[in-house]
Amino acid sequence: MTLIKHELRQGRISFLIWTASVGFLLAVCVFLYPEMKGQMEDVGDVFSSMGSFSDAFGMDRLNFGTLLGFYTIECGNVLGLGGAFFAALCGAGILSKEEKDRTAEFLLTHPVSRARIVTEKLVSVYAQIIAMNLVIYGISLGSIAAIGESVPWKELNLLHLAYFLLQAELAGICFGISAFVRRGSAGIGLGIAAGMYFLNLVANIAQAAEFLKYVTPFGYAEGADIIEKGCLDETLVAIGLALGAIGIGAAYGKYCRKDIR
Amino acid sequence: MDAIKIENLTKYYGKARGIREIDLTVAEGEFFGFIGPNGAGKSTTIRTLLGLIGPTSGRAYIYGLDIVKQNKEILARVGYLPSEAVFYSGMRVREVLKLSADLRRKDCGEEAARLCERLQLDTSRKVEELSFGNRKKVGIVCALQHEPALLILDEPTSGLDPLMQREFFDILRERNRAGATVFLSSHILSEIQHNCTRAAIIREGRVIACDSVEALSRTTARRVSVRGEVSLEGLEGIRDREDSPGAVNFLYSGDMNLLLQRLAAGRVSDLSVSEPDLEEIFMHYYES
Numbered sequence: 001m002t003l004i005k006h007e008l009r010q011g012r013i014s015f016l017i018w019t020a021s022v023g024f025l026l027a028v029c030v031f032l033y034p035e036m037k038g039q040m041e042d043v044g045d046v047f048s049s050m051g052s053f054s055d056a057f058g059m060d061r062l063n064f065g066t067l068l069g070f071y072t073i074e075c076g077n078v079l080g081l082g083g084a085f086f087a088a089l090c091g092a093g094i095l096s097k098e099e100k101d102r103t104a105e106f107l108l109t110h111p112v113s114r115a116r117i118v119t120e121k122l123v124s125v126y127a128q129i130i131a132m133n134l135v136i137y138g139i140s141l142g143s144i145a146a147i148g149e150s151v152p153w154k155e156l157n158l159l160h161l162a163y164f165l166l167q168a169e170l171a172g173i174c175f176g177i178s179a180f181v182r183r184g185s186a187g188i189g190l191g192i193a194a195g196m197y198f199l200n201l202v203a204n205i206a207q208a209a210e211f212l213k214y215v216t217p218f219g220y221a222e223g224a225d226i227i228e229k230g231c232l233d234e235t236l237v238a239i240g241l242a243l244g245a246i247g248i249g250a251a252y253g254k255y256c257r258k259d260i261r
Numbered sequence: 262m263d264a265i266k267i268e269n270l271t272k273y274y275g276k277a278r279g280i281r282e283i284d285l286t287v288a289e290g291e292f293f294g295f296i297g298p299n300g301a302g303k304s305t306t307i308r309t310l311l312g313l314i315g316p317t318s319g320r321a322y323i324y325g326l327d328i329v330k331q332n333k334e335i336l337a338r339v340g341y342l343p344s345e346a347v348f349y350s351g352m353r354v355r356e357v358l359k360l361s362a363d364l365r366r367k368d369c370g371e372e373a374a375r376l377c378e379r380l381q382l383d384t385s386r387k388v389e390e391l392s393f394g395n396r397k398k399v400g401i402v403c404a405l406q407h408e409p410a411l412l413i414l415d416e417p418t419s420g421l422d423p424l425m426q427r428e429f430f431d432i433l434r435e436r437n438r439a440g441a442t443v444f445l446s447s448h449i450l451s452e453i454q455h456n457c458t459r460a461a462i463i464r465e466g467r468v469i470a471c472d473s474v475e476a477l478s479r480t481t482a483r484r485v486s487v488r489g490e491v492s493l494e495g496l497e498g499i500r501d502r503e504d505s506p507g508a509v510n511f512l513y514s515g516d517m518n519l520l521l522q523r524l525a526a527g528r529v530s531d532l533s534v535s536e537p538d539l540e541e542i543f544m545h546y547y548e549s
Binding site: 002003006010101102103104105106107108109110111112113257259260 | 349
């Protein structure tokens with residue numbers, strides 16, 4: 001518990017900034033909706049008929065003129081990217097920072113097993129991700145209520161669940177990488193998150209690249225698919241969670257035997 | 262029981278040498294010195310003992326506990342002061358001390374306060390604002406506050422002013438008298454000579470001598486300084502020779518009779534033959 005508390009304290013500023021930024025942008029998007037609603041009825045067709053651009057963001061299948069369609073596209077991108085960046089940064093830095101900041105010698109000469117250190121750090125990563133998602137879920141509900149729209153509960157819950165799973169997967173993968181690297185973890189984390197995001201755009205545009213949906217977690221967090229089907233694609237989710245679990249397993253395997261410089 | 266028992270311990274970093282076939286035993290209650298220049302393998306040995314790095318081959322035990330399999334149990338008995346203490350930035354000194362104690366699941370508040378007082382360490386400062394020496398003091402308190410049975414100190418005095426060094430060694434001697442074993446690595450020989458009972462000398466990853474400090478200091482070599490005119494050409498066993506007008510000064514480990522013959526043949530106005538200090542002996546170990 002000591003280490004979890006310590007990590008949460010160490011990460012609190014980063015957590016507050018990311019949560020506040022994503023939450024603020026999300027709320028701004030929702031508050032823009034009433035303004036956009038009237039105009040959107042005219043331009044909705046335009047947005048959905050911009051060819052590949054529409055395909056990339058799922059605008060060919062979602063109606064920009066409804067709250068749900070608007071929320072899925074605008075807010076989905078904000079929460080999708082923002083959440084992914086935060087989760088990836090969190091996971092990628094948590095183990096490697098000890099060696100980068102040269103605090104590993106301090107931490108690892110206390111009577112705490114390496115496995116325990118990995119576990120407590122893992123818990124602190126997921127605690128931050130869960131907390132961020134709860135706060136943002138609350139902000140989302142609050143801002144929808146504030147503009148007087150009714151909450152599309154099922155779809156909203158599915159969307160937020162999908163983004164949480166996406167973050168959990170990315171965090172797991174980056175956590176694994178974190179055990180192997182000594183520096184440059186932030187770049188790797190952000191690179192992976194951004195790369196996964198673009199892979200999904202490519203998968204949306206090009207038929208031939210649709211298999212990429214099996215690789216990127218943004219595949220199962222694709223708003224248009226979720227709204228259309230009314231559920232998450234279990235296969236994609238299972239593959240994603242398996243990848244995250246492999247990352248976590250690799251972290252234990254590596255960090256428990258690693259030579260600390 | 263031996264506090265530290267190292268058997269044939271070897272560590273390679275890839276192909277680069279760390280330490281090779283180290284054998285060393287430190288008895289409980291000893292004040293043991295580990296001497297060697299930078300890069301000789303002192304820190305590698307210590308870091309292997311503490312489980313920060315895994316040995317390539319060989320074994321080592323601390324209080325009979327295996328360094329690879331029983332790392333956690335060992336760390337509970339050890340207080341370690343790294344040569345360069347680094348802490349989490351943003352934390353205050355007292356928070357670092359508390360974290361260290363919490364990770365050991367011990368309440369060390371009283372002892373920490375006593376140590377901070379003696380070392381004149383301000384616990385309200387932020388660690389990243391501290392000078393190297395003050396950071397070292399935080400490391401010292403972290404290593405000592407839980408009153409460990411074995412203290413492993415890696416170049417502990419670097420950065421400390423002479424008054425603090427004295428206070429620090431006073432504390433170590435008190436701990437040693439109370440039963441703690443002290444393992445002190447250093448490249449400062451006077452430190453070892455004044456404080457340790459036994460010492461090992463490490464060079465290029467190998468222990469080249471291990472004995473009581475007294476025995477290590479004992480040697481047949483003598484520091485000879487001669488005033489006058491003497492021909493020393495061709496005489497074997499002369500090292501570290503310094504010539505000045507009308508005088509010569511050197512370390513002699515050859516046959517005394519041959520030296521006396523040369524001296525008798527010359528014109529000597531003054532002569533002194535003395536035991537070399539540990540510093541010179543140390544150089545001797547390194548040059549041979």
